[in-house]
Amino acid sequence: MPERTLEAEEVQRKIGRAEVIAKVAGGVVHNFNNILAVLLGRVELMLGQVESGRLDAVQLRRGLLSVQKVTRDAAELLKRLRDLTQPPLHQPFVTFDLNGVVRDAVEFIQPHVATVSQTTGARLGLTHRLTSAPTPVSGQASALREVVVNLLLNAIEAMPAGGDISVETRRDGPWVIVRVADTGVGMTGEVLSRAFIPFFTTKGAANTGLGLSSAKELVTRHGGTIAAESEPGRGTVFAIALPSVEEVSIPEGPPDAPRLPIGLEVLVVEDEAALCDVLEEFLQGSGCRVTIASSGPAGLDALARRRYDVVLADLLLPGASGWDIARAAKRHSPRPAVVLMSGKMIPEDLWADGETVDAALAKPVDLDKLARAIAEAVTRGSGGPA
Ligand code: ADP
Ligand code: MG
Numbered sequence: 001m002p003e004r005t006l007e008a009e010e011v012q013r014k015i016g017r018a019e020v021i022a023k024v025a026g027g028v029v030h031n032f033n034n035i036l037a038v039l040l041g042r043v044e045l046m047l048g049q050v051e052s053g054r055l056d057a058v059q060l061r062r063g064l065l066s067v068q069k070v071t072r073d074a075a076e077l078l079k080r081l082r083d084l085t086q087p088p089l090h091q092p093f094v095t096f097d098l099n100g101v102v103r104d105a106v107e108f109i110q111p112h113v114a115t116v117s118q119t120t121g122a123r124l125g126l127t128h129r130l131t132s133a134p135t136p137v138s139g140q141a142s143a144l145r146e147v148v149v150n151l152l153l154n155a156i157e158a159m160p161a162g163g164d165i166s167v168e169t170r171r172d173g174p175w176v177i178v179r180v181a182d183t184g185v186g187m188t189g190e191v192l193s194r195a196f197i198p199f200f201t202t203k204g205a206a207n208t209g210l211g212l213s214s215a216k217e218l219v220t221r222h223g224g225t226i227a228a229e230s231e232p233g234r235g236t237v238f239a240i241a242l243p244s245v246e247e248v249s250i251p252e253g254p255p256d257a258p259r260l261p262i263g264l265e266v267l268v269v270e271d272e273a274a275l276c277d278v279l280e281e282f283l284q285g286s287g288c289r290v291t292i293a294s295s296g297p298a299g300l301d302a303l304a305r306r307r308y309d310v311v312l313a314d315l316l317l318p319g320a321s322g323w324d325i326a327r328a329a330k331r332h333s334p335r336p337a338v339v340l341m342s343g344k345m346i347p348e349d350l351w352a353d354g355e356t357v358d359a360a361l362a363k364p365v366d367l368d369k370l371a372r373a374i375a376e377a378v379t380r381g382s383g384g385p386a
Pocket of ligand 2: 150153154210211212
C-alpha cells in the first residue's frame with residue numbers, strides 16, 4: 001500500500017464519516033420522533049389527569065419516570081451523533097468495556113435497519129450476542145463504535161434481498177473479539193483482496209470506498225487486527241481482535257445530591273426561557289436566591305450591578321458568550337464561582353480551566369449534577385454567602 005500522510009488519512013476519515021452520518025441520519029430522525037411521541041403522549045396523559053382532577057400519585061410518578069427515561073435516551077442519542085461528527089483522533093485513550101460499544105453501535109443502527117426494511121421490502125434481521133465475560137480495552141470508544149457501525153452498514157448493503165446480521169463478542173485469551181456476520185452477497189477473492197484499500201468500492205458513486213480502510217486504520221491504532229472471510233452468495237464474516245487490558249473498575253454509584261449553602265446568590269444567564277424556569281425553581285427549592293438574565297448583555301448588566309456567589313451561564317448566548325460572562329464575573333472580588341453549561345461538545349481543553357470557569361456541564365443538565373457542581377465550585381473557590 002502506498003504511504004499516506006497523516007493529513008490525507010484525516011481527510012479520508014472525514015469523508016468516510018460524512019458518508020456514515022448521511023446514511024444513519026434517517027434512523028436518527030426516526031428514533032428521535034419516537035422519543036418525542038412518548039414524551040408528548042406522557043405529558044398529555046398527565047395533563048389530562050391534572051385537568052380532570054383525577055390525580056393519582058402512582059400513575060403520575062410512572063409518567064414522570066417515563067419522561068425522565070426517554071429524555072435521557074434522547075440525550076444519549078444526540079451524544080452518539082455528536083461523537084460521530086467529532087474526529088476521534090484528538091480524544092484521549094481511556095479504558096472501557098467493548099461490549100458497551102458494540103451494544104451502542106447495534107442500537108444506533110437498528111432504526112436504520114428498520115427504515116431500509118420498510119423502504120425496500122427486504123426482511124432484515126439484526127441480532128447480537130455479547131459475552132458475559134468482561135471486555136476491557138483501551139482506546140477511543142467513539143472510534144471503535146464507528147468501526148462497528150461501518151461494518152453493519154456494509155452488511156446491510158450486502159443484503160439487498162434481505163437476510164440476517166449477527167454481531168458477537170467473545171474473549172480469546174488476551175484478546176477481545178468482535179464478529180459481524182451477514183448472509184449477504186459475499187465477496188470474490190479478488191474483491192476481498194482489495195476491500196481494505198482506500199476508495200475501493202464495488203457499489204458505485206454513492207459510496208466512498210472508505211469504510212473498511214478507515215476501520216482498519218482505527219483498529220490498527222488500537223493495537224488490534226481486522227480480517228474478513230467471505231464466499232460469493234454465502235455471506236461475509238468480519239472479525240476484529242483487540243488486546244484487552246486490566247479490568248475496568250466499576251465506578252461507584254453517584255453520591256447523594258449535596259445540600260447547597262442556604263442563601264447563595266445565584267445569577268443564571270440563559271436565553272431559553274423554559275430552562276430558566278426549571279433552573280430557577282430548582283435553585284430556589286435548594287435555598288438559593290436566584291436572578292435570571294436572558295441574554296449576554298443582560299448578564300453583564302446584572303454582574304455590573306451587584307455581586308453573586310455563583311454565576312451559572314449558558315455557553316452560546318445572544319450578545320455575549322458564556323466565556324465573556326465568566327471573565328466579567330471573575331473581575332469581581334470576591335470572585336464568584338462560575339459554572340458553564342453547553343449543549344454543544346467543546347474540546348476538553350476549553351472546559352473548566354479552574355481559572356475562569358470552575359465547572360462545565362453538558363446539556364441537558366441533570367439537576368443533581370448541577371447541585372454537585374455548584375457545591376464543589378463554591379467549596380473550592382471563595383464563593384459562599386457573605
Ligand atoms: P463502501 O461501502 O463505500 O463500498 P467499504 O470500504 O466499506 O466501502 O467496502 C469496500 C468494499 O468491500 C465494498 O464496496 C464491497 O464490495 C466490499 N464489502 C465490504 N463489506 C462487505 C460485506 N459485508 N459483504 C460483501 N461485500 C462487502
Ligand atoms: Mg462501507
